[in-house]
Amino acid sequence: GAVVSQHPSWVICKSGTSVKIECRSLDFQATTMFWYRQFPKQSLMLMATSNEGSKATYEQGVEKDKFLINHASLTLSTLTVTSAHPEDSSFYICSARDGVTGDGKPQHFGDGTRLSIL
Amino acid sequence: GQNIDQPTEMTATEGAIVQINCTYQTSGFNGLFWYQQHAGEAPTFLSYNVLDGLEEKGRFSSFLSRSKGYSYLLLKELQMKDSASYLCAVRDPNTGFQKLVFGTGTRLLVSP
Numbered sequence: 001g002a003v004v005s006q007h008p009s010w011v012i013c014k015s016g017t018s019v020k021i022e023c024r025s026l027d028f029q030a031t032t033m034f035w036y037r038q039f040p041k042q043s044l045m046l047m048a049t050s051n052e053g054s055k056a057t058y059e060q061g062v063e064k065d066k067f068l069i070n071h072a073s074l075t076l077s078t079l080t081v082t083s084a085h086p087e088d089s090s091f092y093i094c095s096a097r098d099g100v101t102g103d104g105k106p107q108h109f110g111d112g113t114r115l116s117i118l
Numbered sequence: 119g120q121n122i123d124q125p126t127e128m129t130a131t132e133g134a135i136v137q138i139n140c141t142y143q144t145s146g147f148n149g150l151f152w153y154q155q156h157a158g159e160a161p162t163f164l165s166y167n168v169l170d171g172l173e174e175k176g177r178f179s180s181f182l183s184r185s186k187g188y189s190y191l192l193l194k195e196l197q198m199k200d201s202a203s204y205l206c207a208v209r210d211p212n213t214g215f216q217k218l219v220f221g222t223g224t225r226l227l228v229s230p
Binding site: 006032034041042043044046049091093106107108109110111112114 | 213225
């Protein structure tokens with residue numbers, strides 16, 4: 001089945017550091033990937049839609065200059081949290097779909113990245 | 119906007135059957151998904167319904183009624199490992215059904 005790989009799985013770093021998270025579709029091409037953030041005991045919050053070869057689409061309230069998204073190929077999207085601060089500490093999850101919109105294929109999620117900013 | 123409602127928490131006993139309900143209000147419909155998420159892990163896909171009726175997959179079944187804006191996930195022969203959050207999600211018609219809109223999830227606790 002479709003597999004999405006996310007790396008790293010855990011990051012601990014100092015305030016002010018920029019952190020890059022990678023999301024790869026391993027056995028399918030994904031023109032669109034999604035980035036979510038999840039705080040403890042809360043549901044997934046969509047941050048942005050990553051489109052291959054074009055700019056990402058950000059959800060309302062998400063700072064595009066803070067969360068830089070690059071979708072340079074059909075199998076790789078990256079999220080960079082720039083100048084991270086403790087309030088950015090969260091669980092970041094990417095997902096991708098294999099197939100066109102309208103079919104029954106679900107989004108498959110990466111294993112997530114737990115980001116802790118000290 | 120789109121709205122999805124699920125109970126916040128449920129408890130059940132090992133070996134029992136539990137039904138997790140989900141109601142939704144959307145301006146358009148193109149399928150409903152159920153995901154399972156264990157604490158500290160990413161969601162995993164369980165089921166997809168786009169037509170009315172019951173879809174069975176082993177111990178898990180999912181039901182959909184489009185006219186009622188209602189779905190449920192049925193878990194049979196509960197095991198301790200089924201303790202997790204269960205997320206109901208629908209495709210967002212405002213985005214050409216590209217994005218998923220998630221409910222807040224139902225935390226299920228299975229006790230011995």
